Amino acid sequence: MAKNKAIVEERVKALVAEILAEEESFGLEGRRENIDDIEDEMVRIGDMVAREFGTQKLARHTSNACENPQCPHCGSLGELVGEETRKLMTSRGLVPVTEAKCRCPKCRRHFFPSDRNARS
Ligand SMILES: [Zn+2]
Numbered sequence: 001m002a003k004n005k006a007i008v009e010e011r012v013k014a015l016v017a018e019i020l021a022e023e024e025s026f027g028l029e030g031r032r033e034n035i036d037d038i039e040d041e042m043v044r045i046g047d048m049v050a051r052e053f054g055t056q057k058l059a060r061h062t063s064n065a066c067e068n069p070q071c072p073h074c075g076s077l078g079e080l081v082g083e084e085t086r087k088l089m090t091s092r093g094l095v096p097v098t099e100a101k102c103r104c105p106k107c108r109r110h111f112f113p114s115d116r117n118a119r120s
Helices: 001-025 035-064
Strands: 078-089 093-103
Touching: 001 035, 035 078, 035 093
Parallel strands: none
Antiparallel strands: 078 093
16 A cells, blocks of 8 residues: 555656646746645645546446446346436535446336445
8 A cells, every 4th residue: 555655646746747847838837826826726736636536436436336237126137228427526526427327127117236336
């Protein structure tokens, strides 16, 4: 875990350096900014990274749930009927979640196989 944390830290440093270099190339570094402006940017970028992290993590959870979806009522194998996207409110803002929607041929009810993994 400590090794992974160090790797993530290095990647974040590299990404931030890249973003700042890009700002400089657009001539944005000369604008007047104070410590409050910098702090606002810190929060904005931090939240943006957190939302993207949540979006991609949730997408992995919901796509894994799609294999052999079992009806939560009777346990029968459901059939995929489509996808549904909703916005999940997190402490870092809204994050889109796309879930597979299934139908149980036995009880004729719709269900989301990801319910057990990602919904709370
Ligand atoms: Zn069923």
